[in-house]
Amino acid sequence: MTHLSRYTCEEAFRRLDGYLDHELSAEEMVLVREHLEVCAGCAREFNFESSVLKGVGQKLQQIDLPGDLQARILALLKDRQ
């Protein structure tokens, strides 16, 4: 861990999507996190984006499986066996 140099705001921002989606390399994740620890402006933006996407995900996960769908499918599969 000798070559790590802090990202600039621009370098961190370029990695916003990858950071929030956990698609960066481990080293990049660390470098972005380190930038966010010292840059309140970027941290606010990243937190806002993260919060929006998490909120969207949670809202859209709120759909219940129709009560009898599983039973119907399993019955169909049983017929096919």
Added chain:
Amino acid sequence: MAASGITAGRTFLRGRRGHTMYDMCDVSDDPATEIVATLDATAGTATTLSADEFQAMLVDALPSLYRYAFRLTRNRADAEDLVQDTALRAFRAIAQFEPGTNFKAWIFRILTRGFWASHRHNQRRPTTVDFDDTPDLYLYARSAEHGLQWKGEDPARALIDRLGAERVAEAIGQLPEEYGVVCTLCFVEDFAYHEIAGVLDVPVGTVRSRLHRGRKMLQKSLWYLAQEAGIVNALSKREANA
């Protein structure tokens, strides 16, 4: 006995290396032909799922499979039909699934292919929002402009919570399909980029670029709906009076 029937025809891909969901459907460019041609062929590697194992994995995946089908079809009856059809197709193709790989991604791919094959002609819904040149951090910037960066409460969550599940679904539904689908797979179903690439049969770079544009479009769509519903005004007033 189910297992013997399921593994019949195993010689179809003899000599082929262990395959994954990513090379499952590469017979032709036509999605309908592709599904029939590949999923009717009960082929596999040395190990396959038993019928019981398949059912257990299917039951685990059903809630998210239905959720995804509902996002694609936008109505419950079609979503149920699509999930049912997907389950049967997957069962017929059970020998093509390689145990140890991602079952959810595999069956999502089958569902996506099934949807494309039957719904391509009416996939688009009119969009009321102009998504061209949507800047980065759209929602953050608009919220700041309207004084919604208040202290104490998470402004993004406050906005999303007030929008509610129905409007959030409407917001993602307004996106052009190729963007709405990647957003759903990433933000709702938590698939990694390479898994989304497998589900949609596109390069990872395409997933990345669609997600980059899609999340900006989604934010613009959310903002317009929040304005339309009076949520922006209500929150601005609350903030001014705080």
